[in-house]
Amino acid sequence: MMLKLVHLLGVLVCGSQAALQVSISLNKVELSVGESKFFICTAIGEPVRLEWYNPQGERIVPSKRMALHTETSRSRLIIYNAIIEDAGIYRCQATDASGHTEEASVVLEIYQRLTFRDVQSPQEFRHGETAEVVCDVISSPVPVVVWYYQDKEITEEHHSRYQVLTNNNLQIRQVTKADEGVYRCEASVEARGEIDFVDIAMVVNVPPVLSVFQQSFNATADYQESVTFTCMTSGSPDPVVTWHRKGQQLEPSEQYIITRLEGGRSMLTIRNIRQGDGGSYTCKATNKAGSQEREIFLKVFVQPHITQLKNVTAVEGSAAMISCVAEGEPLPDISWRRASDGQTFVDGDKSQDGRFEVRGRHGKSVLTISGVRLTDLGRFDCEALSRIGGHQKSMFLDIEYIPKFLTNHTIYYSWEGNPVNISCDVMSNPPATMLWRRERFTISAEGTANTRVHSADGKSVLEVTPMSDRDFGRYNCTARNNIGVRYQEFILAQADVPSNPYSVRLSAVSQRLATVTFMKPDSHGGVPISYYLVQYKEVGSQEWKDVKSHSIQTTVVLTGLEPNTTYEVRVAAVNGKGQGEFSHTETFQTLPIREPSPPAVHGQRGMGKAYRLGLVKQDDGGMPIVEYIVKYKTSSQDKEEQWMTKLVPGANDFAMLQPLQWNTRYEVEITARNVKGLSEPTFYQFFMPQKPDITESLFSGLGLGTVVGLGLGALLLLLVLVDVSCFFLRHCGLLMCITRTLCGKKTTTSGKGKDIEEGKAAYLYTYNSRPTTFSTTFSTTYSTTEATAEGRKWKRVSQAGYD
Numbered sequence: 001m002m003l004k005l006v007h008l009l010g011v012l013v014c015g016s017q018a019a020l021q022v023s024i025s026l027n028k029v030e031l032s033v034g035e036s037k038f039f040i041c042t043a044i045g046e047p048v049r050l051e052w053y054n055p056q057g058e059r060i061v062p063s064k065r066m067a068l069h070t071e072t073s074r075s076r077l078i079i080y081n082a083i084i085e086d087a088g089i090y091r092c093q094a095t096d097a098s099g100h101t102e103e104a105s106v107v108l109e110i111y112q113r114l115t116f117r118d119v120q121s122p123q124e125f126r127h128g129e130t131a132e133v134v135c136d137v138i139s140s141p142v143p144v145v146v147w148y149y150q151d152k153e154i155t156e157e158h159h160s161r162y163q164v165l166t167n168n169n170l171q172i173r174q175v176t177k178a179d180e181g182v183y184r185c186e187a188s189v190e191a192r193g194e195i196d197f198v199d200i201a202m203v204v205n206v207p208p209v210l211s212v213f214q215q216s217f218n219a220t221a222d223y224q225e226s227v228t229f230t231c232m233t234s235g236s237p238d239p240v241v242t243w244h245r246k247g248q249q250l251e252p253s254e255q256y257i258i259t260r261l262e263g264g265r266s267m268l269t270i271r272n273i274r275q276g277d278g279g280s281y282t283c284k285a286t287n288k289a290g291s292q293e294r295e296i297f298l299k300v301f302v303q304p305h306i307t308q309l310k311n312v313t314a315v316e317g318s319a320a321m322i323s324c325v326a327e328g329e330p331l332p333d334i335s336w337r338r339a340s341d342g343q344t345f346v347d348g349d350k351s352q353d354g355r356f357e358v359r360g361r362h363g364k365s366v367l368t369i370s371g372v373r374l375t376d377l378g379r380f381d382c383e384a385l386s387r388i389g390g391h392q393k394s395m396f397l398d399i400e401y402i403p404k405f406l407t408n409h410t411i412y413y414s415w416e417g418n419p420v421n422i423s424c425d426v427m428s429n430p431p432a433t434m435l436w437r438r439e440r441f442t443i444s445a446e447g448t449a450n451t452r453v454h455s456a457d458g459k460s461v462l463e464v465t466p467m468s469d470r471d472f473g474r475y476n477c478t479a480r481n482n483i484g485v486r487y488q489e490f491i492l493a494q495a496d497v498p499s500n501p502y503s504v505r506l507s508a509v510s511q512r513l514a515t516v517t518f519m520k521p522d523s524h525g526g527v528p529i530s531y532y533l534v535q536y537k538e539v540g541s542q543e544w545k546d547v548k549s550h551s552i553q554t555t556v557v558l559t560g561l562e563p564n565t566t567y568e569v570r571v572a573a574v575n576g577k578g579q580g581e582f583s584h585t586e587t588f589q590t591l592p593i594r595e596p597s598p599p600a601v602h603g604q605r606g607m608g609k610a611y612r613l614g615l616v617k618q619d620d621g622g623m624p625i626v627e628y629i630v631k632y633k634t635s636s637q638d639k640e641e642q643w644m645t646k647l648v649p650g651a652n653d654f655a656m657l658q659p660l661q662w663n664t665r666y667e668v669e670i671t672a673r674n675v676k677g678l679s680e681p682t683f684y685q686f687f688m689p690q691k692p693d694i695t696e697s698l699f700s701g702l703g704l705g706t707v708v709g710l711g712l713g714a715l716l717l718l719l720v721l722v723d724v725s726c727f728f729l730r731h732c733g734l735l736m737c738i739t740r741t742l743c744g745k746k747t748t749t750s751g752k753g754k755d756i757e758e759g760k761a762a763y764l765y766t767y768n769s770r771p772t773t774f775s776t777t778f779s780t781t782y783s784t785t786e787a788t789a790e791g792r793k794w795k796r797v798s799q800a801g802y803d
Contacts, residue, residue, distance in 0.1 A: 001328055003756040004100045007724035010244070014545035014713050019044075019045060019096060019602070020043065020044070020045035020046070020047060020100055020101075020102045021043070021044040021045060021102060022041065022042070022043050022044075022047075022092060022093070022102045022103055022104040022712075023041070023042050023044075023091055023104050024039055024040070024041050024042075024104045024105065024106045025039060025040040025041075025042075026039060026106050027106055027107065028107040028109070028349075029106065029107070029108050029109065030109045030110075030111060031082050031086075031108060031109070031110050031111075031800055032082075032110070032111055032112070032113045032766040033082060033083060033084060033110060033111070033112045033113065033115075034081055034082065034083075034113075035081075035082055035383070036078065036079060036080045036081060036082065037078075037079050037082065037108075038076055038078040038079070039076070039077045039090065039106055040074065040075070040076050041074070041075045041076075041077070041094075041104060041465065042073060042074050043073045043094035043102070044073070045073075045094070045096060045102075046096055046097065047073055047094035047095060047096055048076070048097050049094070049095040050075040050092065050093070050094050050095055051074070051075075051092070051093050051095075052068065052075065052077050052090060052091070052092055052093075053090065053091040053093065053396070054088065054090060055087070055088020055089055055090065055108075055321060055503070056088075057232065060077065060081065060090075064080070065079065065080045065081060066078065066079055066080070067080070073094075075092060077090065077092075078485070079108075079625075082108075082110050083110070083111055084112065084140070084249060084301040086108065086110055086155070087108055087109055087110040088107075089105050089106070089107055089108075090105065090106050090108055090255075091103050091104070091105045091152050091641055092105070092106075095336065103757065105376050110140075111139075111140045111141075111192075111254070112138050112139045112140035113139060113185050113194065114137060114138075114139045114143055114188075114189060114194050114195070114196045114641070115137065115138050115139065116135070116136065116137050116185070116187075116198045117136040117137070117138060118136060118657055119134065119135055119136060119137075119185070119198050119200060119257075120134065120200075121198075121199065121200045121201045122200070122201035122202060122203045123200060123202055123203070124200070124202075124203045124204075124288060125172075125175050125202065125203070125204055125205065126204075126205055126207065126288075126289045127176060127177060127204055127205065127206040127207065127236075127289060128174055128175070128176075129174075129175060130171060130172070130173045130174070130175070131171070131172040131175040131179070131202070131204075131739075132165070132169050132170070132171050132172075133169060133170040133171075133172070133183055133185075133200055133202055134169050135147075135169055135170065135185035135187075135198065135200065136167075136168075137168055137187040137196075137198075139187065139189050139194070141189060141191060141471070141731050143168075143187040143188060143189050144167040144187065144188050144189075144190065144697050145164065145186065145187045146183060146186045146187075146188075147162075147164055147170045147183060147184065147185055148183070148184040148186065149181065149182075149183050149184075150181065154170065154183075161173045161174060168185070168187070170183060170185070175204055175421065176204060176773065177204045177206060177236065179202065179204055180202060180203060180204045181201070181202060182199050182200070182201050182202070182263075183199070183200045183201075184198070184199050184200070185195050185197060185198050185199075185200060185203055190596050190753060192556075201796070204236070204239065204289045205235075205236055205287060205289035206234075206235050206236040206288065206289055207235055207236045207284075207287070207289040207290035207291075207292065207413030208233055208234070208235035208239035208286065208287055208289070208291060208292045209233065209235060210231060210232070210233050210239075210283065210284075210285045210292040210293070211231070211232045211233075211294070212229070212230065212231055212232070212283060212294050212296055213230050213232070214229075214230075214296070215294075215295070215296055215297065215627075216296070216297045216299065217229070217296070217297070217298050217299065217616070218298075218299045218300075218301065218302045219273045219298065219299070219300055219301070220273070220300070220302070220303070220388060221274050221275045221277070221300050221301065221302040221303070221329075221371075222274065222275075222303065223273075223535075224272055225272075225273045225491040226269055226270060226271045226272070226273065227270050227273060227298060228267050228268065228270075229243075229267065229268045229269075229281060229283065229296045229298075230265060230266070230267050230271045231265070231266045231267075231283035231285070231294065232263075232264055233264040233265075233266065233285040234264050235264075235287050235289065236287070236289070237287050237288060238264065238287065239264070239285035239287045239291075239292075240285070240286050240287065241260065241264075241266035241283065241284065241285050242284050242286070243256075243258060243266075243268045243281060243282070243283060243284070243548070244281070244282040244284055245279070245280075245281050245282070246279070250268070250281075254271070255270065255271055255272065256268065256269070256270060256271075257269040257271065258535075261715075266283070267282075267337060268281065269366070270298070272297075273300055274610065275300055275302040275327075275329065276302075277298060277300055278298055278299060278300030278329065279297070280295050280296070280297050280298075281296045281297075281298060281299060282294070282295055282296075283296060284293075297607065299329075299387045300329060301329050301330070302327070302328045302329040302388070303328060303386075303388050303390075303391065303444075303741060304326050304327070304328035304381060304384035304385060304386050304388070304389060304390055304391045305326060305327055305328060305384070305388040305390050305391050306324060306325070306326045306384050306392075306393045307325050307326065307327055308323065308324070308325035309322075309323075309324045309325070309382050309393045309394075309395050310395060311339070311395050311396045311397075311398065312395065312396075312397055312398070313397075313398040313399075313400060314369070314372045314397065314398075314399055314400070315372070315399070315400050315401070315483060315774070316372055316373065316374060316399055316400065316401035317371060318371075318372055319369065319370050319372065319374060320366060320368070320369045320372050320376075320397060321366055321367070321369075322336075322366070322367040322368075322369075322380060322382075322395060322397065323362060323364065323365070323366050324336070324364070324365045324366075324367075324382035324384075324393075324774075325364045326347050326363050326364075326365075326382075326391065327363055328384065328386055328388065328391075329388075330362070330386055330387070330388075331362065331363045331386070332384035332385050332386040332390070332391075333346070333347070333384070333385050333386065334346075334360055334363075334364075334382060334383070334384050334385075335347075335365075335382075335383050335385070336358060336367050336380060336381070336383075337380070337381040337383065338378070338380055339378055339379035339380065339381060339382075339394070340375070340378045340379075341516055345358045345367060346358060347359065354370070355369055355370045355371055356368075356369055357370075358749060364383070367380070368443065369397075372397075372399055373399075374399055374401060376397060376399065377397060377398065377399045378397060379394050379395070379396055379397075380394065380395055380396075380397055380538075381393070381394045382394070382395070390461075390800075393708070395727070398429070398432060399429060400429045400481075400482075400483055401428065401429055401483060402428065402483045402484035402485075403426045403427070403428035403432040403479035403480070403481060403483075403484070403485070404426065404427045404428065404485060405426060405477075405479070405486065405488045406423070406425040406426065407423070407425050407429055409423075410488065410489060410490045410491060411490070411491045411493060411526075412490065412491070412492050412493070413492075413493050413494070413495035413525070413526025413527050414464070414466055414492065414494070414495055414527075415466065415494060415495050415577055416466050416467060416468065417465065417466070417467070417756055418466070418495075418576065418678070419463055419464065419465040420463070420464055420465075420492065421454075421461050421462070421463050422461065422462040422463075422464060422492065423460075423461050424436075424458065424459070424460045424461070424462070424476060424477035424479070424488060424490070425458065425459050426459070426460075426479040426486075427458060428458070428479060428481050428483075429481075430481050430482065431457065431458065431481065432458075432479040432480055432481040433479075433480055433481070434455065434460040434477060434478065434479050434480075435460075435477075435478050436451075436453060436462050436475060436476065436477055436478075436735035437475070437476040437478060438473075438474075438475055438476070439473075439474075443462070447463075448468050449467075450464065450465045450471060450490035450529055451463065451464050451465075451718055452464070460477065462475060462477075462490075464492060466492070466494075469494075471492070472492050472493060472494055473491070474489055474490070474492075475489070475490045475491075475492060476488070476489050476490075477489075477490065477528045483717055489766050493526055494526075495525050495526040495527045495575075495576070495577045496523075496525035496526060496577060497525050497573075497575060497577050497578045497579060497581075498521045498523060498524045498525045498529055498573035498574070498575050498580035499521040499522050499523045499573070499580055499581065500521055500571075500572065500573070500580055500581040500583045501518045501519060501520060501521050501532065501554075501571045501573055501583045502518065502519050502583055502584075503518060504516065504517070504518045504522070504569065504570070504571055504583050504584065504586045505517045505518070505586075506586060506588040509588055509589075509590060509591065510590065510591055510619070510622070511561070511563035511564075511590055511591045511592070511593060511621070511622025511623075512560065512561050512562075512563070512590070512622060513553060513557060513558065513559055513561065514558045514567070514569075514588060514590065515556075515557050516534055516536075516555070516556045516557075516558060516569055516571070517554060517555050518532070518554055518571045518583065519554065520552075520554060520573075521573050521580065522735070523648050524575055525575050525577055525580070527575040527576040527577055528575060528576075529552050529573050529574065529575050530552075530574050530575055530576065531548050531549050531550075531551065531552060531574055532548070532549040532552065532553075532556070532571055532572070532574070533546060533547075533548060533549075533555065533571070533572045533573075533574055533579065534537075534546070534547045534548075534549065534556045534558070534569065534570075534571050535547075535569070535570050535571075535572075535582070535786060536558055536567050536568065536569040536570075537567065538562075538565055538566065538567055538568075539566045539567065539568055544578055556571075560589065561590050562706070563590050563591060563592055563593050563622045564589070564590060564591065564592035564593070565589065565590050566586055566587060566588070566589045567587070567589070567590070568585050568586070568587050568711075569585065569586050569587075569588065570582040570583055570584070570585045570586070571583045574700070575670055591622065592622070592736070593619050593621060593622040593623055593675075593676050593679060594621040594622065594676055595674065595676050595677040595679055596617075596618065596619060596620045596621040596623075596625055596672040596673070596674050596676075597618035597619040597620075597621070597672075597680075598618065598670075598677040598679045598680045598681065598682040599615050599616060599617060599618055599628065599670055599672045599682055600615075600616035600618060600682070601613055601614065601615060601670055601682050601684045602614045602616070603669070603684065605688075605689075606656060606657075606658070608658070608660040609658055609660045609661070609662070609688070610656055610657065610658035610659070610660065611656075611657045611658070611660055611666070611686060611688065612631065612654055612655075612657075612721070613654060613655045613656075613657065613668065613684070614653065614654050615628055615648070615652065615653050615654060615655060615670065616653070617650075617653075617672070620674055620776075621674055621679075622676075623675050623676060624674060625650030625673070625674055626649060626650050626673050626674055626675065627647050627648060627649055627650050627671050627672075628645060628647070628648040628649075628650065628652070628667065628670055628671070628672055628673075629645065629648075629670070629671045629672075629673060629678075630645070630646040630647070630648055630655045630657070630670050631643045631644065631645050631646075631668070631669045631671075632644055632646070632657055632666050632667065632668045632669070633666065633667055634661065634664050634665065634666055634667075635664075635665040635666060635667045635685065643669075650672070650673075655670075660688050661688060662688055662689065662690055663688065663689065663690045664687070664688050664690040665685065665686070665687045665688075666685065666686055666687070666688065667682040667683070667684075667685050668683070668685065668686070669681045669682070669683055669684075670682045670684065723735050727739070730744055
């Protein structure tokens with residue numbers, strides 16, 4: 001009975017204050033990764049606080065992935081984008097004012113759906129390596145993965161190189177291009193009946209294979225030459241071919257032309273090859289699988305070119321070094337040539353006197369000249385020579401030297417009032433300055449009262465006009481340049497008249513002429529002899545006749561002498577100072593008058609039956625030749641022929657014998673006569689040839705040009721006659737054209753007929769008035785002859801034509 005009372009009391013108490021109760025809308029939930037879910041917690045009673053706790057027992061605080069919305073007796077938990085780590089038991093706890101708590105829980109299970117994570121397609125591998133085709137698939141529970149190729153399942157039993165790894169990737173050992181294709185990765189979860197797949201394209205990249213047709217090339221620079229390199233490539237994907245030189249990639253330009261053709265061929269063309277283009281070039285092929293390079297070598301031959309050669313100035317007696325630098329490929333050999341005598345020097349040469357020596361190395365040659373002489377002055381040629389070609393340049397070796405005096409003429413003569421030029425000639429390099437001194441005093445350029453200085457390059461002339469004895473004596477010429485100084489002394493001496501000539505001789509004395517010869521005087525008085533004065537006179541006469549020599553010749557011919565007369569002759573020399581003394585007087589006698597000497601004769605055949613005898617006068621015996629007596633006859637042994645005589649005036653130098661007989665020998669006797677008498681005869685013979693034919697006779701006196709001219713004239717005349725005939729008979733030809741052009745306005749038939757009649761009549765008259773065509777040809781020759789002489793001239797022409 002007591003127990004029932006206690007229970008009833010408890011019920012009454014509880015009824016006065018409601019009991020605390022908590023519930024969650026769901027007891028167990030399955031959620032896939034990435035999904036979102038919310039849960040509602042409801043409390044009955046008078047809770048003062050509702051709180052959620054995660055599977056780790058930690059109170060849940062609102063965040064981006066977990067949100068809480070709490071009211072007095074209700075709280076909602078939201079989970080966004082669930083992850084595997086969110087799985088577990090979540091508790092909702094309610095607390096009342098007395099601190100009493102009640103809770104409810106919900107089980108959250110999270111599973112992973114089949115998910116392929118970042119599966120790449122295509123996937124690329126290098127030929128020959130072990131390929132691992134990645135198929136990253138996740139799920140919970142763990143999926144079962146199967147690989148397919150060409151719609152067939154891949155099993156290790158049938159594919160020894162294939163293996164499915166524990167991470168579900170497909171491994172292919174020593175992959176080849178044949179393995180390339182599309183592979184299927186299929187994953188399934190049997191517990192949920194879930195299945196999915198992804199197709200993966202596998203690409204096998206083959207490294208480039210590079211080959212060149214020719215690995216070395218030759219070219220010559222500066223000849224506008226071009227060369228082309230060719231590379232052949234293969235690989236997958238198609239390789240990219242680039243060309244490189246000295247580590248730098250070549251880009252297309254005017255010099256470099258890069259051509260890419262089908263079939264993996266690439267060509268590099270180098271245009272206008274220069275010396276710097278020589279060396280190695282690299283052809284590089286690159287793709288995803290790798291790269292490969294091949295070198296091609298270009299050998300550039302360069303013509304020799306002299307890059308350094310300068311003019312050199314050296315001091316006489318010192319050493320000169322001439323350097324010649326040349327470049328080229330291959331390096332040229334350098335040689336030297338002296339222009340003055342053509343002597344050549346090569347590397348290692350040394351002249352016989354040891355002054356010239358050549359040393360060269362690496363395209364440089366040095367010509368060393370020891371003890372330089374003035375004869376070394378001039379041009380030197382440097383020649384660079386190789387098998388490609390040659391190049392030559394020249395330099396000039398200039399030599400500086402101390403002044404040198406060019407003359408030894410140091411004594412000059414003059415007299416009071418007569419100016420004289422004292423010349424100081426100097427050769428020097430560099431040019432010298434010159435001055436004159438007299439007894440330690442310098443003569444200024446302006447000169448003095450009786451001296452003047454005239455200067456020119458390398459020459460200074462001191463003009464002195466002696467006024468007294470003090471102006472004669474020594475004068476000094478000083479020449480100076482930066483190499484040194486030289487002096488030369490000159491003496492101005494008083495001049496005198498020449499001494500007398502001697503050894504006067506007479507030779508070739510005839511009736512009218514005499515030749516005087518003599519020796520020069522021992523002294524010319526210090527002044528050159530101007531001429532010689534020869535005086536002569538008849539013995540007993542007081543009047544001397546003067547004959548001057550031609551310049552300073554020591555032979556004088558006296559003319560206009562009288563025959564058989566005695567003369568005296570003497571000779572004196574004349575210079576600027578005056579006339580010297582006469583020589584000893586010599587006497588001679590001219591020859592008396594006599595008969596002339598026989599003439600000299602030479603002959604030549606004349607025109608036709610004539611023969612020309614040339615007459616050369618010999619000694620005329622002191623009187624002029626009056627005439628030549630020419631006697632001639634045929635030479636015959638059978639009978640005695642009569643002499644024929646021809647007189648020729650003495651002034652003539654020939655005699656013409658005509659008419660003579662053909663094919664006959666003649667004897668001739670020629671005698672010269674003066675007033676004293678006849679000379680001895682000169683005998684001469686000649687032969688007349690056979691009579692020539694008519695052709696030879698006609699053209700014997702004409703040259704080749706004349707004969708050709710006559711032939712052309714005859715041809716021209718024939719053409720004129722033919723044209724005139726065509727004009728009158730056929731109304732055509734050149735003359736007809738000219739007539740129509742000039743007389744085009746005269747178109748009437750009667751006018752033309754009249755002109756033709758008159759023209760024909762004129763032609764017939766002219767033609768009939770001249771007997772032959774030959775006469776017409778020669779009529780022009782005598783067109784200026786008077787009418788009264790026409791017949792005679794015509795006869796002469798006919799004879800000339802047919803003799």
